[in-house]
Amino acid sequence: MRPVIGVISDVKARDGHVVHGVTEKYIYAVARGAQAMPVLIPGTISSVDAAMAPVRMVVEEVLAAVDAIFLPGSPSNVGPQHYGDAPHEPPLPADPYRDDISLPLIRAALERGVPLFGVCRGFQEMNVALGGTLFQKLYEQPGRFDHREDSSLDINGQYAPVHEVALEPGGLLESLAGAPTWRVNSLHGQGIARLAPGVTVEARAPDGTIEAFRVPDAPGFNMAIQWHPEWRFWEDRLSSGIFTAFGAAARLHAETRRAALRFAAAV
Numbered sequence: 001m002r003p004v005i006g007v008i009s010d011v012k013a014r015d016g017h018v019v020h021g022v023t024e025k026y027i028y029a030v031a032r033g034a035q036a037m038p039v040l041i042p043g044t045i046s047s048v049d050a051a052m053a054p055v056r057m058v059v060e061e062v063l064a065a066v067d068a069i070f071l072p073g074s075p076s077n078v079g080p081q082h083y084g085d086a087p088h089e090p091p092l093p094a095d096p097y098r099d100d101i102s103l104p105l106i107r108a109a110l111e112r113g114v115p116l117f118g119v120c121r122g123f124q125e126m127n128v129a130l131g132g133t134l135f136q137k138l139y140e141q142p143g144r145f146d147h148r149e150d151s152s153l154d155i156n157g158q159y160a161p162v163h164e165v166a167l168e169p170g171g172l173l174e175s176l177a178g179a180p181t182w183r184v185n186s187l188h189g190q191g192i193a194r195l196a197p198g199v200t201v202e203a204r205a206p207d208g209t210i211e212a213f214r215v216p217d218a219p220g221f222n223m224a225i226q227w228h229p230e231w232r233f234w235e236d237r238l239s240s241g242i243f244t245a246f247g248a249a250a251r252l253h254a255e256t257r258r259a260a261l262r263f264a265a266a267v
Contacts, residue, residue, distance in 0.1 A: 001254075002035060002037045003034075003036045003037070003068060003247065003251045003253070003254040004036065004037045004065070004066045004067050004068075004250075004254070005030050005034060005036040005037065005038055005039070005066060005069070005070050005246075005250055006040075006041045006062060006065070006066035006068070006070070007022050007026060007030060007039065007040050007041060007070045007072060008022075008043075008070070008098060008101065008102050008122070009021055009022050009041060009042050009043055009098070010022065010043070010074045010095055010098055011042070011043040011044070011095055011097035011098055012095075020045075022040055022072055023072065023073075025231060026070070026072035026073070026119070026230050028230075029229075029230035029233050029243055030243075032234075033233045033234070033239075033244065033246075034068075034243045034244070034247030034250060035244075035247045035251075036067075036068070036247050036250055036251075039065070041057060041062055041066075041069075041101065042057065042101075043057070043095070043097035043098040043101050043102075044056050044057070044096075044097040044100040044101065045097075046097070056100060057100075057101045059101075059105050059108045060108075063108060063112060063114055067115070067250045067257065068115035068116070068117070068221075068246065068249065068253060069105060069114060069115070069116050069117070070118075070119075070122070070246075071106070071116070071118035071119065071122025071125055072119055072122055072230070073119050073120030073122065073187075073228060073230075074095065074098070074120070074121040075093055076094055076098065076121065077092050077094055077095075077121070077124070077134075077136070077190055078094075078099060078103075078121070078124050078125055078128050079094050079096055080136060082099060082128050083128045083132065083133040083134060084133065085133065085134075085136065088136055088137070092136060099125075102122075102125050102129070103125060103129045104129075106125060106129035106130070107129055107130070109220075109222075110218040110220075110222060111218075112219075112220075113218065113219035113220035113253070114220055114253060115220050115221040115246060115249035115250050116218075116221070116222040117221075117222070117223050117224075117225075117246045118223070118224040118225070119225050119227075119228060119229065120187070120188055120225075120227070120228060122224065123212070123213075123225055123226045124190060124226075126213075127192050127195065127199075127224065128196075129196075130196035130197070130198065130199060130215070131196045131197055132192060132193075132196030132199075133192075133193040133194040134190050134191065134192060134193055135190060135191050135192070135193045136190055137189065137190070138189060138190055138191035138209065139189060143207060143208070144191075144208075144209060145163070145186075145205065145206075145209070147187075147188050147189070148186075148187065148188065148189050149185075158185075159185045159187070159231040160185060161184055161185055162183075162185060163183070163184065163205055163206060164181045164182065164183050164184070164205075164206065165181065165182055165203040165212070165227075166180065166204050166206075167179070167180055167182060167202065167203050168201055168202050168203065171200070171202045171203075171214075172202060172214060172223065172245075173202045173203055173212055173223075173238065173242075176237075176238055176242060177237065177238040177241070178237075182203075184211070184227040184229075185227050185228050185231060186205075186227060187227075188226055188227075191210070192209070192210045195210060195213065198215060199213045199214065200213060200214055200215075200216045201213050202214055202223070202225075209226075210226070211225070211226045211227060212224060212225045212226065220249065220253065221245065221249030223242065223246070225242070229243070230243075
C-alpha cells in the first residue's frame with residue numbers, strides 16, 4: 001500500500017460558499033513524485049452557517065490517520081499575530097482557518113518524527129511555528145531582490161527558474177542535487193526575517209534570503225523550501241529527488257507504524 005500523505009488545505013470564500021482545497025500541482029507531486037496517496041486536511045470548519053459552532057481538526061487524530069504531512073504554497077500569508085507583528089494596512093491576504101491547524105500540526109509532527117515537508121507558505125509556516133519571524137514585504141527590505149513572480153508572463157514563465165541558490169555544503173539538498181548551487185523559480189512576497197531556533201539553513205539566495213532549512217534534531221525527515229519544487233518536478237533532478245526522499249520517509253514511517261500495531265496485537 002502507498003503511504004498516506006496529508007495535504008493541508010486552504011480555506012477560501014468563493015461565490016458565496018467556503019471552499020477547503022489545494023491546487024492540483026501539489027496533489028500531483030505527492031501522488032506521483034512521492035508515490036503516495038494524498039489526502040486533503042481541512043482547516044477549521046466554521047463558516048457554513050453563522051450559527052454553527054467551529055469544528056477544529058484535532059492534531060492527534062490527524063497524525064493517527066496519515067504517514068506524513070505536506071504543507072503546500074498558497075496566495076495567503078501566515079497571520080502576523082503568530083510572530084508578534086502588526087498587520088499591514090490594508091491587510092495582506094490571510095487564512096486564519098489554515099493557521100489554526102497548520103501551526104500546531106507542524107510542532108506535533110516534528111516532535112513525533114512524522115515526515116514533514118513545507119513549500120512556500122508551508123516554509124514560512126514552519127519557521128513561524130518554531131519561533132521565527134517573517135518580513136511581510138520582503139521586496140521592501142534594503143538589499144533584497146523582488147522575489148515575486150512577473151505577472152505579465154504566462155504560467156510557465158512565472159514558474160521558470162530565475163536565480164541560483166547556494167546549497168549548504170554537506171546538507172541534504174546538496175546531496176540530492178549533487179552540486180553546490182541550483183537554479184530555482186521565485187514566486188514569494190514574504191520571507192524569513194529571523195530564523196527559528198534549532199533549525200539549519202539548507203539554501204540561500206544571492207541576496208542572503210534563506211530559501212530552505214530543516215530541523216536536524218527532529219527524529220524524522222523534514223524539509224522547508226521557499227521556492228516551488230512541485231512545479232513540473234519530473235523535469236528537475238533536485239525537485240524530483242526531494243519528493244522521492246519525502247515519499248521514502250513516508251513509506252518508512254508507515255511500515256514502522258504497521259509493525260508497531262502488529263506487535264501490539266500479538267501481545
